[in-house]
Amino acid sequence: MQNETKNASDDLEPLVDAAGTTHEAVAAGEARIVSLVPSLTELLCDLGLAPQLVGRTGFCIHPREVVRSIPKVGGTKDVRLDRLRELAPTHVVLNIDENTRDTAQALVDVVPHVIVTHPCAPEDNAALYSLFGGIFGREQEAARLSSGLADALTEAASLRVRVEEERVLYLIWREPWMTVSHQTYIASMLERVGWICLPDVHEPRYPSFEWDAEWLTDVQRVFLSSEPYRFRERHLGxxxxxxxxxxxxxxxxxVSWYGSRAIAGxxxxxxxxxxxAGLPATVPALPRV
Incomplete structure (x- = not known):
């Protein structure tokens, strides 16, 4: 009878990226991947795809021993398209926040497959794992990461009910002083453990401020981030x-890297x-800086 034969792939969810583009699954060994996002480079390696990575940015530094031998194609916002073209990638992965629209548009004419990502909260990483795992034939590795993410989210939620919310200022730059808005991935990560970022604005995403701003009176704790500005001990005082x-x-x-780093984060x-908060840690502490 007609239409009774059904492929196993018919039951799979379509592989749709953040730009709404549907991607086909490929055998991992057939892909030549360039990553223009540090977090995604690390994720691709953790999915077992390091042998297929043929290009990266200079900011893609993890895992150090693996990426050291992968050619660079410039920065996240100043991609050398000529160098990228020489590497003949089949796929380029990028991010809406970290790469420019001009770069994305230029890549459409250079690379067969451009994969656009935009995780806005830690929970979004599960879909990111599935997307990459489905496209590059790493479904089992993606499922393992999703399980780890679910466990980490549960641990964070368990702690959050034991502590009171605390309003925090998260510094990312000095001269001018800059912080993060509620629209950022950073603020979402902090919120999972009960740290609420101030100021209570959505735009701009990374506002500058003066220390006499009225909203600072509500801040209870200040964090000095190790990136993009590298705050050190001497800045604490x-x-x-x-x-x-x-x-x-x-x-x-x-705090800011997504992908597989979200689990450790x-x-x-x-x-x-x-x-x-003076409570016993439920998970091992990791280096702060």
């Missing part, structure tokens, strides 16, 4: 004096939240 609040260094990679924040 300055910030404590300016803010009149407790100030701590925080590992920016653990959530556990890092859970341990740090417990430590600063």
């Amino acid at each position: 300055e910030v404590s004096s300016l803010s009149g609040r407790p100030a701590s260094l925080i590992n920016g990679e653990m 959530l556990r890092y924040l859970t341990a740090l939240r417990a430590e600063l």
